[in-house]
Amino acid sequence: MGASIAAAVSSAGHEVIGVASGRSLATIDRAREAQMTLVETLEEAISRVDVVLSICPPEAALDVAHEVQATGYDGIYVDGNAISPETAAAIGKLFDNNFVDGGIVGPPAWRAGATRFYLSGAMAKDVVVLFADSLVTARAISGGAGAASAVKMCYAAYTKGSSALVLAIRALAEDNGVTETLLAEWDISQKGMRDSSERSALGTSPKAWRFAGEMREIAATFNAAGLPNGFHLAAAEIYERMAHFKNDDPARLEQVIEALLPKR
Amino acid sequence: MGASIAAAVSSAGHEVIGVASGRSLATIDRAREAQMTLVETLEEAISRVDVVLSICPPEAALDVAHEVQATGYDGIYVDGNAISPETAAAIGKLFDNNFVDGGIVGPPAWRAGATRFYLSGAMAKDVVVLFADSLVTARAISGGAGAASAVKMCYAAYTKGSSALVLAIRALAEDNGVTETLLAEWDISQKGMRDSSERSALGTSPKAWRFAGEMREIAATFNAAGLPNGFHLAAAEIYERMAHFKNDDPARLEQVIEALLPKR
Structure with a gap:
C-alpha cells in the first residue's frame, strides 16, 4: 500500500522521501519504482519534509510515531494505518493540531477510482491537496482525529x-x-x-x-x-x-x- | 418452524399429535392451524406415535429428549433443533439406533422448495418418507448422527x-x-x-x-x-x-x- 500512496503523491508533483535504513531490499525496490527519493536515516528525511506519512503494519504505528516525534519534527503527521480511534488519539497527542488521522479503503492504488484515503483532523484538507489528480481519492471528513480510523x-x-x-x-x-x-x-x-x-x-x-x-x-x-x-x-x-x-x-x-x- | 413441519407431515397423510400442556395459546392456535391433534400430556402423545419429532429452542433440546426417554418411549426420535453435533450425540445416546439427527435450513416451510430438512443416522430414511410430496424437502445424508446438526x-x-x-x-x-x-x-x-x-x-x-x-x-x-x-x-x-x-x-x-x- 505504501508504495502506491507514495507514487500518487509523487504523480501530484511532490517529492517523496523515504528512509532506507532497516528496510528489506524488496521494500527498497518498491520505493524506487514508486519514484521515492531514499535517504539513509529518519533524521535526514525529517529535515527535508513538510508532511510525514506513516504507512506500516498497525502494531508498529505507535512506535513509528514516537520515533518521528523524538526527532523534534514539527510539521504535519499523517497516520494512514489500520488502527483504532484510541490508538490514533494516542498518536495524535504527540503532534497536537498537526496530526491528521487517515484510513485507507480499497486495494493498493494502481488504478483510478479504486482507493480512497479518508482524512480527519484540523489539517486534513492540507493533506488532501497532496493527492490532487492522482490515482488516490483523498477525502477530508468531519469528526476530528479518530474519525478516519473509525x-x-x-x-x-x-x-x-x-x-x-x-x-x-x-x-x-x-x-x-x-x-x-x-x-x-x-x-x-x-x-x-x-x-x-x-x-x-x-x-x-x-x-x-x-x-x-x-x-x-x-x-x-x-x-x-x-x-x-x-x-x-x-x-x-x-x-x-x-x-x-x-x-x-x-x-x-x-x-x-x-x-x-x-x-x- | 414446528407448525410448518407438522403441517408438512400431516399433508403427507400422517396423523400428527402435539402436547398442549405448558404451551401458550398462540402455540396451540398455530398447532391447530397446522392440522395437529392436541392431547393434554406427553405420556398420552407418546402412547400414540411411532416417531417423535423435537423442534424447540436449542437450549431446551436436551431436556425435551430426557422427558421423552423418561416415558419409556422406544420408537424413532428425531431431533430437528439447531444444536451442536456434541449435543446431538448426547441426545442420541438416549435413543441408540432409534435416534435420527436433523437440521432444518431455510424459512418455515409454507412454500415448496424453500426448506430442507437434513437427516442423518441409521433410521434417517424412515423419517424422509414422512415428508413425501410435502412442502418440506427431506434429505438423508451420510455421516451418522451429528452430521445433520453439523x-x-x-x-x-x-x-x-x-x-x-x-x-x-x-x-x-x-x-x-x-x-x-x-x-x-x-x-x-x-x-x-x-x-x-x-x-x-x-x-x-x-x-x-x-x-x-x-x-x-x-x-x-x-x-x-x-x-x-x-x-x-x-x-x-x-x-x-x-x-x-x-x-x-x-x-x-x-x-x-x-x-x-x-x-x-
Whole structure:
C-alpha cells in the first residue's frame, strides 16, 4: 500500500522521501519504482519534509510515531494505518493540531477510482491537496482525529471479518465431514458462497500475517464502544494461523483449511 | 418452524399429535392451524406415535429428549433443533439406533422448495418418507448422527453470524459518528451492504431471543473442532441485547442500534 500512496503523491508533483535504513531490499525496490527519493536515516528525511506519512503494519504505528516525534519534527503527521480511534488519539497527542488521522479503503492504488484515503483532523484538507489528480481519492471528513480510523475499522470489520468467518466455516464443515452437503445447500440458498470462500483463501492468504494486528485494533474499537469484541479476536486467530503463507503464492482453500485445523 | 413441519407431515397423510400442556395459546392456535391433534400430556402423545419429532429452542433440546426417554418411549426420535453435533450425540445416546439427527435450513416451510430438512443416522430414511410430496424437502445424508446438526451449524454460522456482525458494525459506526461516511463508502465498494444491514435488523429482531442459544451451540461446535469460538459468542451477545424485540413488530435498524449500544 505504501508504495502506491507514495507514487500518487509523487504523480501530484511532490517529492517523496523515504528512509532506507532497516528496510528489506524488496521494500527498497518498491520505493524506487514508486519514484521515492531514499535517504539513509529518519533524521535526514525529517529535515527535508513538510508532511510525514506513516504507512506500516498497525502494531508498529505507535512506535513509528514516537520515533518521528523524538526527532523534534514539527510539521504535519499523517497516520494512514489500520488502527483504532484510541490508538490514533494516542498518536495524535504527540503532534497536537498537526496530526491528521487517515484510513485507507480499497486495494493498493494502481488504478483510478479504486482507493480512497479518508482524512480527519484540523489539517486534513492540507493533506488532501497532496493527492490532487492522482490515482488516490483523498477525502477530508468531519469528526476530528479518530474519525478516519473509525471508518477504516468499520469497513475492514466486515470485509476481513467476514472473510475470516467464511474460512473458519469451511474448516468447520471439513472437520465435521459435511463439506459436500454444505456446498450443495449453499448452491441452492446462498449462491456465491462456494466461490467466495475459495476467493477468500486466495485473496487473504498472502496478507494474513498483517491482518491479525488489524483485527486486534478492530476488536479494541468494538470494546471501546461497549460492543462484543469476539468476532475480531476470532478473526485475528484465524489470520494468525495463516501467517506462514506470507511471501508464498496465494494459498488454495484446501491449504488454508489444513492450516486452520489443529493437527489430529 | 414446528407448525410448518407438522403441517408438512400431516399433508403427507400422517396423523400428527402435539402436547398442549405448558404451551401458550398462540402455540396451540398455530398447532391447530397446522392440522395437529392436541392431547393434554406427553405420556398420552407418546402412547400414540411411532416417531417423535423435537423442534424447540436449542437450549431446551436436551431436556425435551430426557422427558421423552423418561416415558419409556422406544420408537424413532428425531431431533430437528439447531444444536451442536456434541449435543446431538448426547441426545442420541438416549435413543441408540432409534435416534435420527436433523437440521432444518431455510424459512418455515409454507412454500415448496424453500426448506430442507437434513437427516442423518441409521433410521434417517424412515423419517424422509414422512415428508413425501410435502412442502418440506427431506434429505438423508451420510455421516451418522451429528452430521445433520453439523450442516445446520455451518449454515447458520454464516447467515446468522454475519447478520450479527453487520448489525454490530452499524452500531460501531454510529458510536464513532461515522455512519454517513461508511454508508457512502459501502455504496461505492460494497454495494448492497446498506440495504442488507437494514434488512438484517428487520429480519432478525423478532427472532433474536432464540438465536442467542443457537449461536452458543455454534460456538461449541467451533470449539470442538479446535477453531476459535469468538465469532459466535459475540453474535450470541448481540442477539441477547435484542431479545426484548420478541413478539414486537420487526425493529428498524435505528432501534436495533439503540439496543446494542450501552447507554451513555
